[in-house]
Amino acid sequence: MSHGVVLTNEQRSALLESLQTLCAIFWGPDHEKCREMLEKDYFRAFDILGPVPASEPMDAVEKIKELVQGSVDEKTLFNRLEQAYIPLF
Numbered sequence: 001m002s003h004g005v006v007l008t009n010e011q012r013s014a015l016l017e018s019l020q021t022l023c024a025i026f027w028g029p030d031h032e033k034c035r036e037m038l039e040k041d042y043f044r045a046f047d048i049l050g051p052v053p054a055s056e057p058m059d060a061v062e063k064i065k066e067l068v069q070g071s072v073d074e075k076t077l078f079n080r081l082e083q084a085y086i087p088l089f
Helices: 009-026 031-037 044-049 055-069 074-088
Strands: none
Touching (some): 009 044, 009 055
C-alpha cells in the first residue's frame, strides 16, 4: 500500500520541468536566463504542481517571482538577482 503523493501526468511533467528550472536558477543569474524568466509562462510548472513540493524550495521560488515581477527588463532582473542570490540560497 502506497502512502505517497499521487501525481497526474501533467503534474509529473511539471515536476520534471520545475526541477530543471530550479537547477538553472540555483546556478546563479545570467542575462539569457533573466530574459527567459521575464516570459509569462516561465513559472507555469510550479503553478501546475501547487502544494506538491516541499515548502523551502517553493519559498525561494516565490521570492524569485517577486523579483521578476518587479523587474522591467533582463538587465534590471539580473542586477536584482545577483544582489539577492546569496541571501536566497
